[in-house]
Amino acid sequence: MESRAQILGHPIHQVAVMFPIGALAFAVGSDALHSVTKRPELATAARQALNFGLVAAAIAAPFGFVDWLAIPPGTRAKRVGAWHAVGNLAVLGLFGAARLLRRDRRTLGTSKALSAAGFLLTHVTAWAGTELINRHGIGVHDLIGEDAPSSLSRIVSSSS
Secondary structure, X not given: OOOOOEEOOEEHHHHHOHHHHHHHHHHHHHHHHHHHXXXXXXXXXXXXXXXXXXXXXXXXXXXXXXXXXXXXXXXXXXXXXXXXXXXXXXXXXXXXXXXXXXXXXXXXXXXXXXXXXXXXXHHHHHHHHHHHHHOOXXXXXXXXXXXXXXXXXXXXXXXX
8 A cells, every 4th residue: 555645756654753763762872871971961962862753753643644544444454553553652652751851850760761661662663663564565655566666757757
């Protein structure tokens, strides 16, 4: 099933999710380094990465929802997509709570624990997302294959 939300022939959700995943993973890594080194700039880096990751996730999520709406009801893909979405809401809740707790230095340890939990849950939700793509063909171009046309072929042919 081809993605309903595309840019230059590529699914927006699949492209956009790399930004929050990378930023939130960077936040967890910065937290881990801060725990070892106690360097304050690492705590600042983690906070800024959380900010960016949460905003990037808020931008990526609606495009995934648009694609999920197009999946036929009663299918395994629809159920996997629902679990993927619910899991990612939990991930955002954990990282969002972690970000709010950073306002008080006394709750930094709890904040780091919530970020770590969100990071672990991200692995489960990312698996569900790749299950949708690789097993169910969600967000995959209808003309998939070794000799599929360029993602830009629609743009080139429509402007001629």
